[in-house]
Amino acid sequence: MLHKKEYFENMVNEPRNPSHWHAMFLDKSVPFNADAKAAFLYDSSTKSRQFLYPVAKVFARLSIVLMQFFKIFIPNLINAPKMLHKSLFWGMKYFITPEANFIILRHFYLGSEVLRFIKDNVDGSTDIPMNPLKPLGVSDVKDNLFLEHDLNLYNFIINLNKAIEEKGLKITKKEKPDFSAITAGEIPFREFRDGWTNFIDLGTAIEIFTPVYQFYLTDNDFWRATNSLQLDEVIGIYAATIMDCPEKLTALNNKHPMIPLPTAGAAFRLLLHGFSTEVLHALLVQGKLAKIEST
Template sequence: MLHKREYFEQLENNPRDPSHWHALFLDKSIPFSPDAKAAFLYDSSRKTKQFLYPFVRVFARLGIMLLQIFKAIMPNVINAPKMLHKSLYIGMKYFISPEANYLILRHFVLGSEVLRFIKDNVHNIEDIPMHPLKPMDLNAVKDNLFLQHDLNLYNFIINLNNAMAKKGVAIQKVEQPNFSAITTDDNFPFAPFRDKWTNCLDLANAIEIFTPVYQFFLTDNDFWRASNSLQLDEVIGLYAATILNCPEKLVALNNKHPMVPLPTTSAAFRLTLHGLSTEVLHGLLVQKKLEAEKAISMNYN
């Protein structure tokens, strides 16, 4: 999404009509990859977000409520994760904008790197099974990508805490963290995304539409678990902040209070926040890694 970054960098400001998106791109108050930020802001500025989203949001949430009634009566009658991911793949390939697809695939990569960073910086913990997700094209979606992402998060927290209890250790501040899992170069080798006239749907609309689809194809328990996983951002954020000793950086975290489950009707919006939280946390880790490398270089010289 380098060309979107250049778009904002070359944008001329009109003092009488300043751009909301331009201002946010230039703002550096929170760590965020410039390429990902440009892609997100460009995608958010689409007309579909402004004019279509209010209607899509209402109908999508109505669909969730109706499906909730259906699932309450027959919670396990439909369990088709493969069909779900084929549907997601078709929607992403033919209807979602290239920027949105870039951000979605990037999210899985960043999430895997963040979990690995935490594992690498907990003393005396080595035997935690990991299932890193590194999708480089949309075909990877068909391999239960979204469902596996949720399972990875839960299993990591459970396995990590069981291992720490067994070894009698805890997550602590690390003076010289191991940043080997964190990629500082944003140029992930994603395959080119389709960019035809039908690829006009922005990320927010896509998530709202996909959420009831997700609910329809999964059991009630699977969807409820996936919805609640969004609030685990606070848990992962606290782990990383403890290692880095910078709890103040959690100010950008929005999916809080994991012990207080929220209605599934808000899942789509919280999923967007989940993506932003992951970007900010990974951006913080990139920032800290570059600072550490710079300090080592200065000491060496």
């Protein structure tokens, strides 16, 4: 699979020229899966991230603003989610680094596990419908993966809170949380392509893909998708209440879910969204391992 963890573990520090990425990998102040952290930091240290990202960012955000202007008059002209996901699949397979693809697929997998963890620990919520997304290869993206992920998040919050209101359910601290939904080991992803064209880092890829996402969806669908990025705090509060660790929410950065933000900055907020999911899942993994050790 990926072996970037060994890359950082074997890195020799030069006191007169220390590596930012090395320091961040060794720092354990924020919980993060070691393999995912190594992949993310390695990907962030590439020439693509340093030189291509600033250029792509300018053109991508300008494209979003211009497209938003045109969609004032033709908001529903294009609605092609299948074509969108085929485009994302080809871009991911042939142009994005293996590390970036690893992080992207982990996000969907972990997100589904976090939602299931919350459901499993709210008494009386067994009839809330779930649609777990656990892709193991880039080809799984073609099944409307990105769009389904957004819908899952909204539908879970809506269905959970309807059940809370109608059935009197409560999200409360659990003395012994059910961690059965959480994967503590390695996720068996299929091998990622690593050809000479797979050079685009995660941050640059997200900047490029965001206007593509906007182009193929209706204005309402794109608006809803970008607003979903601010629901991290909502999900974080649910999980932190169950775990009784509200102080851990400091790592969740997409704040203020009731205040919509400009769509032009959606790509950066998507990076924060992925980071927050990794941190929250790592907290749950820590809880699961601590529970196993205590038994």
